[in-house]
Structure formats: C-alpha cells, structure tokens
Amino acid sequence: MARLLVRNADVLVTMDDARREIAGADLLCEDGIITAIGHGLTAPEAEVLDARGCVVTPGLVNTHHHLFQTLTRGVPGGQDALLFGWLSTLYPIWARFTPDHVYTSAVVGLAELALSGCTLTSDHLYLFLNGARLDDSIAAVQEVGVRLLATRGSMSIGQSDGGLPPDSLVEREADILDDCIRVIDRFHDPRPGAMIQVGVAPCSPFSVSRELMRDAALLARDKGVRLHTHLAENDEDVAYSLERFGCRPGQYAEDLGWTGLDVWHAHCVKLDRDEIALFARTGTGVAHCPCSNCRLGSGIAPVRAMRDAGVEVGLGVDGSASNDAGNLVLEARQALLLQRVACGADAIGAREVLEIATRGGAAVLGRSDLGQLVPGMRADIAIWDMTAIASSGAWDKVAALVLSGPTAVRDLLVEGRPVVRDGTLTTLDLPAALDRQAGLLRALMAG
Numbered sequence: 001m002a003r004l005l006v007r008n009a010d011v012l013v014t015m016d017d018a019r020r021e022i023a024g025a026d027l028l029c030e031d032g033i034i035t036a037i038g039h040g041l042t043a044p045e046a047e048v049l050d051a052r053g054c055v056v057t058p059g060l061v062n063t064h065h066h067l068f069q070t071l072t073r074g075v076p077g078g079q080d081a082l083l084f085g086w087l088s089t090l091y092p093i094w095a096r097f098t099p100d101h102v103y104t105s106a107v108v109g110l111a112e113l114a115l116s117g118c119t120l121t122s123d124h125l126y127l128f129l130n131g132a133r134l135d136d137s138i139a140a141v142q143e144v145g146v147r148l149l150a151t152r153g154s155m156s157i158g159q160s161d162g163g164l165p166p167d168s169l170v171e172r173e174a175d176i177l178d179d180c181i182r183v184i185d186r187f188h189d190p191r192p193g194a195m196i197q198v199g200v201a202p203c204s205p206f207s208v209s210r211e212l213m214r215d216a217a218l219l220a221r222d223k224g225v226r227l228h229t230h231l232a233e234n235d236e237d238v239a240y241s242l243e244r245f246g247c248r249p250g251q252y253a254e255d256l257g258w259t260g261l262d263v264w265h266a267h268c269v270k271l272d273r274d275e276i277a278l279f280a281r282t283g284t285g286v287a288h289c290p291c292s293n294c295r296l297g298s299g300i301a302p303v304r305a306m307r308d309a310g311v312e313v314g315l316g317v318d319g320s321a322s323n324d325a326g327n328l329v330l331e332a333r334q335a336l337l338l339q340r341v342a343c344g345a346d347a348i349g350a351r352e353v354l355e356i357a358t359r360g361g362a363a364v365l366g367r368s369d370l371g372q373l374v375p376g377m378r379a380d381i382a383i384w385d386m387t388a389i390a391s392s393g394a395w396d397k398v399a400a401l402v403l404s405g406p407t408a409v410r411d412l413l414v415e416g417r418p419v420v421r422d423g424t425l426t427t428l429d430l431p432a433a434l435d436r437q438a439g440l441l442r443a444l445m446a447g
C-alpha cells in the first residue's frame with residue numbers, strides 16, 4: 001500500500017460542508033485516497049511531507065481551457081480586439097496546427113497549471129486539422145500526471161453559411177458525432193478516481209448548427225458524459241443569437257437540451273436575471289473566466305448574482321490566446337477583484353473565491369470525489385509555502401493565498417502521487433518541453 005503523510009500544516013483548508021480550517025493538522029493518504037485528518041497521526045512506512053509554514057488546500061480545478069492555445073499568447077493583431085475580431089485573427093494560425101503543436105502546447109499548458117496548484121482541468125479542443133485529434137491532448141496529460149476532462153469540440157458552420165470561422169476549419173457534422181463516439185468509447189472513465197474523462201463540446205452557437213447542438217446533447221446523454229460550450233460571452237455573442245436564432249442565449253440553450261446537471265457553460269458574462277434563474281433551477285454550471293473576460297473587454301460576469309441564486313460556479317483560465325497566463329491562483333485573485341469592481345468591497349471574500357476554485361470547480365465538472373480534503377475523497381492536494389516574500393507579513397494565511405500569493409505551489413499531489421515537489425515538476429522535463437515549444441513557435445512565426 002502506498003502511504004503518504006502530510007504533517008504539521010500551519011492551516012489545512014478542508015472545504016468540507018462546515019468549511020473547517022484546522023491548525024497544525026496532519027493528513028494521511030493511502031493508495032490515492034484520504035484516510036485520516038487530525039493531529040499527531042502516524043503511519044508505518046509512510047512517506048512524510050513536512051508542511052510546517054504551509055497552507056494545505058484541495059487541488060485547484062480549472063473548468064475552462066484550450067490547451068492548444070499555449071502556442072499563441074499575445075499574437076499581434078489579436079492583442080487589442082473584441083471576441084469576433086480576435087478569433088478571426090487567430091483562425092489562420094491555428095489552421096496550421098499539427099498533432100505535434102496540439103500535444104506540445106498542451107504539455108506546456110498543463111505544466112503551467114500544475115505549478116499553480118491545479119490537479120484537475122478541462123480542455124476544449126475544437127480544431128482537428130492536419131491529423132490532429134483529441135488523443136494528442138490526452139497523451140499530454142498522461143505525461144504531466146494531472147486529471148483531465150477532455151472535451152471534443154467542433155465547428156460546422158463556416159463563413160459561407162453565416163458562421164464566423166473560415167470554411168476550411170469546419171468539419172462535417174456526421175464526422176464530428178462519429179469522432180465524439182470514438183473518443184468517449186476509447187478514453188472516458190466514469191469511475192470515482194478517474195484520471196481521464198471525456199465530454200462533448202460544440203464550440204459555440206456562432207460556429208455550429210442548431211441540429212449539431214441538439215444531436216450533441218442527445219449523444220452525451222446516451223453515453224452519460226458531460227456537455228460544454230461557450231455561452232453569452234459578450235454583446236456580439238448575444239446580438240448574433242438574437243439576430244440568427246430570434247432568442248437570447250439562455251433560451252437557445254434550453255430549447256436544445258443544453259441545461260441540466262450534466263452541462264456547464266463558459267463565460268456567461270451576459271446572462272440576465274431570467275437566465276440566471278434558469279441555470280439555478282436546472283443545475284446548469286458556469287465556468288467563470290475573469291482574466292479572459294478582462295482581456296477581451298467582454299464585461300464582468302454576474303458571479304455574485306449567480307452564487308446568490310444557487311448557480312454552481314467554477315473558475316477557468318480560458319485559453320492562453322486570451323488570458324494570456326494559465327495560472328489558477330492569479331485567476332482566483334482576478335475573480336475577487338472583478339466582483340468587487342462590480343458590486344463593492346464586501347461582495348466576495350478570499351475564502352469564497354478559494355471555494356469556487358476548489359470544490360466549486362469539482363462540482364461544475366461533476367466530480368463528487370474531488371474538491372475537499374475529507375476522508376474518503378481522492379488525495380488531490382496543493383501545499384503552499386507561506387514563508388516566502390509574497391505572503392510574508394500576512395496576518396491571515398488562507399486569505400493571503402488569494403490576496404497576495406504565492407502563485408505557485410511548493411508541492412502538488414494527484415491521487416496521492418507527487419506531480420510537483422519543492423516547486424519543480426517531477427513528471428516532466430520542463431526545459432525540454434519549453435525548447436520544443438520554442439522551436440514550433442519559431443516555425444509558426446516564420447510562416
């Protein structure tokens with residue numbers, strides 16, 4: 001049996017139902033599962049991690065990302081554009097992506113997430129050109145060692161049919177559905193503790209047909225997997241929905257089967273009061289991506305109103321073409337700051353944001369086995385050294401994690417296995433991965 005004992009944490013943030021924070025706590029995990037939390041724990045032959053000076057939290061959960069975009073940070077022409085102009089700049093670059101670009105970009109993006117405390121991420125891949133497949137992102141996560149909910153994205157309505165993407169980037173709808181079935185059958189693990197799950201994720205209402213949205217929902221329910229897309233991201237998005245479909249995004253989603261406990265939508269910046277009530281009533285989740293929303297000038301998502309109404313909200317860094325960082329702690333800080341800009345300094349606290357980043361994200365991704373440090377849960381654990389400069393002088397270490405940092409973990413455990421130790425990835429030769437990424441970038445920039 002593999003035993004690991006985390007000892008003497010300054011504060012252990014459980015995120016349990018009572019939101020207990022335990023000072024001077026120990027945590028024991030055995031074969032990937034948390035088996036005890038308390039004081040003075042002992043376990044024969046256990047590996048011991050000393051967490052003195054540290055805050056220990058559940059692993060952070062990222063509910064929205066496009067890992068392939070880690071190769072397109074800060075692209076000129078896309079730096080200062082709104083959503084539709086930004087996409088139109090990037091489509092021709094992404095059109096040149098091969099399996100190697102998708103894989104390498106995902107390795108780097110996953111490494112970046114892991115160093116910022118992320119143990120579970122979703123990925124939304126919607127470009128399948130030059131032989132690239134969802135399998136390429138999945139190969140990357142198997143190397144890095146965090147958990148992945150890989151969603152099979154798609155685009156089917158090109159410019160000639162009134163959509164946004166160039167015709168050369170879209171797929172036939174029958175091929176999309178066939179490939180969704182292939183990747184679900186090949187990779188989706190429905191069991192507790194799953195390292196890889198698969199979801200179905202047409203890219204957005206402005207790049208696929210009503211028929212594909214409806215068929216995707218039917219397929220996902222038949223297979224028992226989750227549904228994901230972008231919704232109500234900015235004013236252009238809502239205007240497209242009104243003009244093309246004659247209704248607001250919430251109505252469009254509801255009509256096509258895109259509400260429910262097995263659905264989560266990215267952004268939702270422009271949801272109105274009725275749409276928030278719809279999401280709360282149906283258990284539909286939201287991936288809140290504050291940095292991306294700022295970067296693209298999309299607006300401030302009504303997170304306070306959503307949470308008050310009972311909508312499940314998780315945090316997402318979104319793709320690195322629109323963030324451009326992929327750091328979940330920075331994302332949590334931005335979520336706090338942005339709600340306060342909109343609603344005042346007492347609108348949301350550091351602990352609530354930390355909750356959104358951990359158990360909130362796990363709930364949005366349908367993982368009742370993750371997001372809390374409680375016996376019986378899987379051992380996904382982030383250990384934060386609070387003795388370094390970022391948090392020196394902090395009176396409240398849990399709040400400091402969000403308010404001041406650190407923005408990188410000291411240690412990260414996934415299923416009780418070390419992925420980061422003393423600030424370094426144990427699973428991956430990161431300099432080699434960055435070299436490979438740099439080579440691909442040089443070739444892309446050369447045209």
Ligand SMILES: [Zn+2]
Binds near residue numbers: 065230
């Ligand atoms: Zn996105």
